Amino acid sequence: MLKYDVLIIGGGLAGLSAALRISPGIDAVVISKVHPLRSHSVAAQGGINAALANHPEGKHDSWELHAFDTIKGSDYLADQNAVELMCKEGISTIYELEHMGAPFSRFPDGTIAQRPFGGGGFPRTCYSADRTGLVLLHTLYEQCIKKNIKFLDEWLVCKLVIANDKCLGVIAIDLSSGKIVPIKVKAVIFATGGYGRVYLRTTNSYINHGSGIGIAYRACIPLKDMEFVQFHPTSLYGTNILITEGARGEGGYLINKEGRRFMEDYAPHTMELAPRDIVARAIQREIETGKGVNDEYVYLDLRHLGAEKIKKKLPGIREIAINFARVDPIEAPIPIQPAQHYSMGGIDVNEKCETIIPGVYAAGECACVSVHGANRLGGNSLLETIVFGKIAGIQASQYVREGYSDTQNEQELHNSVKEIKQKIKTWLSRTSGTKAHELLNRLKIVATEMVGIFRNEKHLSIALETIRQLKEDYNKAHLASSNLKFSQELINIVEFELMLDLAEVIAISALNRRESRGSHYRTDFKERNDEEWLKHTLVTFTEKGPQISYKDVIITKYKPEKREY
């Protein structure tokens, strides 16, 4: 049996940030189903927010103003103490990244460059052209090499084992062999990212199945605010690859088929730089009322920025548009449509990244602190991964040193190994039945059509019913190939069960929240209703099905007010 003090699941920004903060002397390992540099963090483009006040128009910026923008952007559902912590820490975090070698773009005075982003009162998004995720992930990985951090690459964690209400370990599959391996740990940090691939149209990588969130849920750790799903306004039509908000930050226009900048109808003051929920709804509305091109997309027009600016500030976007849509943004507008992008909800944690189970922590997109509430501002997710990854690493180290006592019986781990082996045997023994990817395709369609940008009771009920039907069908799923080495079929069948759980939790949370707030828009309850719904949704797994409860939002000094842009 493998044994470690701390197991960090996921090698993206949150995971690596946590790994770098594990105290010396503590035996930690990062376990990841892909090589860490293949994590989805690598795909982040536009930047990371912090009130550095470097921009000539942002000299009066402060972390308090950053907190206010974040809270207003969240439609007042974020926990304000956590937001304040993140925005305050943000400034030193950027300086630290810079000292680690992150190649940020620069202003003429040599300071870190900042660009405007949606919902931000000042230009405060620090960036490295339009490949900020790539450079930050590489920078943190480089630091991990320097510090000799241990890695288990291409291992899929498939179960969290809790005994006596404490963390005991996990069960993982070594993907290179297909072997099922128990790992005993004192503490575990989930840094497993989002579940974008529950949706048909998503900017997320193929690997974003969200199984980490599902594993925590199956271990009876509550999920919070799962109805809040962010749809990014601008994904490339066809492949739904992300086209950064930075393109609008640099001055890009959104135009409908009539060639009109339609954002003036929806957010006359901030136009294209309104928060994402508002812009995504506006685009969807244009498409649904016949003002989209071919009823499918609108245009992101960068032509007026000129060739030099596009090549310098948005080289990655240009490369993507040329490679994947055969459009050079210097010469033609980019066809875009909204697509699932981010999960505001996730594993319920407090501002110390603690779950309800001692020794189990979560950070980054898989977690819900909550700093994004009902809608995340662009540029805040990279910040969250690094700030809260760090906190999770510190907290887990402290727990191992001070809070942990080994009274655990390893038998529970062996039982879980047997249980998973039995499951695989059953899947292999079936000679016919449904394959996981077929079920997954059905799930994606229902999620996109029924639990999308515009929601209502009827659609959400249909979604729930379909998801429950899919759960039945899953019980007949089978594995066609018995070779389990590097078997994506095996990964799919293991993760798909958890994706169904997540879809169910998203739909049930959305069905219950009878108001519109941030990204959650109900066409049958169009207004925000603070009196009844200024609270977080919690969903807990039980054998009988998901159980819903609610908890208060933490408010420090920013009183909820009407959200206008």
Next chain:
Amino acid sequence: MEYIFKIFRFDPEKDKEPYFQEYEYDFLPNVSVLEALIIIRNELDSSLSFRYSCRGAVCGSCGMIINGNPDLACRIKLGILNTKEVVLEPLANLEILKDLVVDMVPFWKAYREIRPYLHSENKFPEKEQRISEKQMERIYQFINCILCACCYSACPVVSKDENYLGPAALAKLYRFVKDPRDRRPYSFLKKINTQEGAWGCHTIFKCVEACPKDVRPVDGIEGIRRKLIIEKLKRFFGIKK
């Protein structure tokens, strides 16, 4: 259009020798090689193994040899291949683990050998270090590298000498050497002043052709060579010790 995929298959534990398996499938020309592979695996043969993640040419997972050329499967659309026959092989110069999945360990070993991190006095920073955009621009070409190993696979020197660091690692080294914040000692550079290091490259430019991100690793290798010569001259003339 009906495409014929000839895909390299090999499981060292089960097969005596590698072989090519053929799959026929009707694809639209705007489908990428990666999307096609996923469909083939889902619909025709679930035992087929290959790596992938982002599908947007930024994570570096899906490097493979496509009709003879190393490239990322996600960024190559079937239509631009101008043939209905698509031959897919694993990256060269690396051992095969299964089908299109190669053992990347030697590649990462070379990467680690150049100490791929900023060497600096790690004081707790109060502010950023001021650097001009011009200085940063010198490394932008190299930070574009996604470590997909397409160059490593294309390099004729790697194929003859497995100890050669290869284009990606050397280009990464140059990214740090050129970074005004890096305080790497000359003693470290001396270590790669060898045939396995900076002088191994025969400037055949295969890596430049193979790179899907326009990194031009040879530029980095030549940059390191220049740096080595200048440092040597400085020491020869007693300007530096």
